Amino acid sequence: MKRFVEGEDRYQSTLFPETLDDYIAEDNHVKVIDAFIDELDLSGVGFRRVEPRATGRPAYHPSTLLKIYVYGYLNHVQSSRRLEKEAQRNVELMWLTGRLAPDFRTIADFRKDNGGAIRAVCREFIVLCRQINLFSEAMVVIDGSKFKAVNNRNKNFTRAKMKRRLEQIEKSLDRYFSQLDSLDRQEGAVAEDKVTRIDEKIAALKQQMREAKRLEEQMLESPDKQISLTDPDARAIATNARSSGVVGYNVQTAVDAKHHLIVAHEVTNVGSDRGQLSNMAKKARTAMDAEDLTVVTDRGYYKSEELLACHEAGITTYVPKPQTSGAQAAGRFGRRDFQYIPEADEYRCPAGDRLVWRYASKERGLTMHRYWSSNCQSCHLKPKCTPSKQRRISRWEHEAVLEAAQERLDRDPDKMRRRKEIVEHPFGTIKSWMGSSHFQMKTLQHVSTEMSLHVLAYNLKRVMNIMGIKPLIQAMQA
Numbered sequence: 001m002k003r004f005v006e007g008e009d010r011y012q013s014t015l016f017p018e019t020l021d022d023y024i025a026e027d028n029h030v031k032v033i034d035a036f037i038d039e040l041d042l043s044g045v046g047f048r049r050v051e052p053r054a055t056g057r058p059a060y061h062p063s064t065l066l067k068i069y070v071y072g073y074l075n076h077v078q079s080s081r082r083l084e085k086e087a088q089r090n091v092e093l094m095w096l097t098g099r100l101a102p103d104f105r106t107i108a109d110f111r112k113d114n115g116g117a118i119r120a121v122c123r124e125f126i127v128l129c130r131q132i133n134l135f136s137e138a139m140v141v142i143d144g145s146k147f148k149a150v151n152n153r154n155k156n157f158t159r160a161k162m163k164r165r166l167e168q169i170e171k172s173l174d175r176y177f178s179q180l181d182s183l184d185r186q187e188g189a190v191a192e193d194k195v196t197r198i199d200e201k202i203a204a205l206k207q208q209m210r211e212a213k214r215l216e217e218q219m220l221e222s223p224d225k226q227i228s229l230t231d232p233d234a235r236a237i238a239t240n241a242r243s244s245g246v247v248g249y250n251v252q253t254a255v256d257a258k259h260h261l262i263v264a265h266e267v268t269n270v271g272s273d274r275g276q277l278s279n280m281a282k283k284a285r286t287a288m289d290a291e292d293l294t295v296v297t298d299r300g301y302y303k304s305e306e307l308l309a310c311h312e313a314g315i316t317t318y319v320p321k322p323q324t325s326g327a328q329a330a331g332r333f334g335r336r337d338f339q340y341i342p343e344a345d346e347y348r349c350p351a352g353d354r355l356v357w358r359y360a361s362k363e364r365g366l367t368m369h370r371y372w373s374s375n376c377q378s379c380h381l382k383p384k385c386t387p388s389k390q391r392r393i394s395r396w397e398h399e400a401v402l403e404a405a406q407e408r409l410d411r412d413p414d415k416m417r418r419r420k421e422i423v424e425h426p427f428g429t430i431k432s433w434m435g436s437s438h439f440q441m442k443t444l445q446h447v448s449t450e451m452s453l454h455v456l457a458y459n460l461k462r463v464m465n466i467m468g469i470k471p472l473i474q475a476m477q478a
Helices: 030-038 062-074 080-089 091-097 104-113 115-131 159-184 189-221 277-288 304-312 399-411 414-434 444-467 469-477
Strands: 139-148 156-158 226-228 235-237 246-256 262-268 293-296 315-318 339-341 346-348 354-363 366-372 393-396
Touching: 030 062, 030 091, 030 444, 030 469, 062 080, 062 091, 062 104, 062 115, 062 444, 080 091, 080 104, 104 115, 104 444, 115 262, 115 277, 115 444, 115 469, 139 277, 139 414, 156 159, 156 189, 156 235, 159 189, 189 226, 226 235, 246 277, 246 414, 246 444, 262 277, 262 444, 277 293, 277 304, 277 315, 293 414, 304 315, 304 399, 315 399, 393 399, 414 444, 444 469
Parallel strands: 139 293, 293 315
Antiparallel strands: 139 246, 156 226, 235 246, 246 262, 339 346, 346 354, 354 366, 366 393
């Protein structure tokens, strides 16, 4: 093997470095993990057994197990069994834990039993980012993405899926009964064997029918008329892709506009984003400790009550309004073609006529005002306006808030282009780290813990890239 770089003889005695620290470079990311966790008040954020018991077998300190998990998620290793192996053979983990190697059950139980404390650690890192002035631009982008749960689609049932399943069983039964009728007219051992096999299939289908009926009863008792057998909190959620969706969770994030850090996140099993805007905006403002916050998001978050809640909280929103006008789709004048005149509390139509206030009413808890003109029947533009007797306009009592939000967006449409650049990157990165099966754990509480570890790992890596290893450690220890 001349002219090649040669390794050492594996049977040759060698003198290894005297300490584990000699294997770890000064700019190794494990030193950031070590410094961050050592500076935490673990009992203050809610970890159990920070103080050792006076009797019994000694336990692992929570900081050791937390370091294992943060290191694992930072290096795309989420399984407790794989973390057990890494602790036994990975020099970086040996340095981080002092050559401790807990078994996989101890590692798994720590994540399961300390979910609230782990989520608090994720928030503590955001506090650190705020203290070192990484949130100088008080603007966040809010978005949601669908993550797969540990629940096969065949183990999730909705009304439509249950109906299709029962219809399939009934069709199969009808087919087998028809075959039995045909076999009754035949004789011989072959026919008897076929009858026996069909009887077994019919018995199996009847058992499936009974099981399906039992599941249907459970499904109808649930609030959203849906049931998942493996992960009871997972739900069938539609996606933007041309597919039937996924069985999983809807993860909401608020991402800092300057450094693309996830300042706030929440895991829900509600498929729609429409009711999430004000909740996530307030979480982001608290995390960033910002008096004035600007929030940008897509049209999936547009909801009148949510925009009003943000306005009342002093949060500036940029949310495009969905274009769902039936009149415009039919080629007639849309709502935006009617100009509101605030001083007169009336509308002006495209023909220049006045639509005056008529009455107010309650709809779905909202106070709506009605406007129309008495001259619609004689208007020459009526065919382009409405097929009814009058074109009626409805106005919410807080419509001015929605109009101001639309005006802001019209003045600064570049905000929507920035939105994609900011918020798509974190979701893509985290899903790439997760692999094909997104979550390892079940139920909303444990999935939220796992998502917090992913968010913490993502934010750690971002800040290390922004500041560098040594300056970040100095900021943690300051």
